[in-house]
Amino acid sequence: MASGEIIIREAREADLPALIAMFAADPLGGHGDTNDPEAYPDYISAFTTIAASSHQTLYVAEREGDVVGTFQMMITTSLNARGSSAMIIEAVQTRADMRGQGIGARMIEFAIAEAKGRGVRLVQLTSNAARKDAHRFYERLGFEPSHIGFKMALK
Template sequence: MAAADIIIRKAREADLPALIAMFAADPLGGHGDTSDPEAYADYALAFATIEASSNQTLFVAEREGDVVGTFQTMITTSLNARGSSAMIIEAVQTRADLRGQGIGARMIEFAIAEAKGRGVRLVQLTSNAIRTDAHRFYERLGFKPSHLGFKMALK
């Protein structure tokens, strides 16, 4: 099967179990994701928040009815750069057993096309510093490592 078999669509609440399983199986994520049923309400609340926002969209990559990847986009507008908007691509994840098949590239290309269609000035993303394979992947797609990011955990 090829990346051409991939359908990118908005996520539905019914996709949550597959998405949660993907994030929980990521050994490098370190975000505290879990498939524990007690955590489902947290994911459902986050889904509802994203769904209610006009500037955020959660997408899934689907192949033959199975969710095989996901990413989220956020549009932000700031006063600098003459009030232009940027798209942030977040939480890019391909199912571990299907990596290297073009699914991630298909998702990123879709996000870039969405940004262009919305007249966005630039697309940006962050990647965990230890994900060197992901860094090479993003650079192959045309992204440049141009900024240094900082985070502060509050929870």
């Protein structure tokens, strides 16, 4: 196990190369992530949109100055459940060489604490159906598989 404290902080634009590399290296992601420099403006645009939003935040997990994980949190409010808010955790990724070292748990625990601090009624996330290890991980942290998700690719 690597030494060093895991620090969770808001992502900075300077973190983008490390984040892009993590997503591009994910064989199951299937999101078209790439280290191709021609795609960099797309990532900058997305980062700018996220950073400007008061309802979503992109975080990194850092150990000894290296970005070793990331996740994004979004708060949504709906009329059902008497107008309560929910937190959606998205794009959870731990660098492949750092998995199994508690980084993912630290990120999810941070997100849950943030949700509690904001008075959110529910924390939810989705996980690729092929990620059986991730499903066991989320269940160990107290999440329950409760819904079936549907997606429609538009481009």
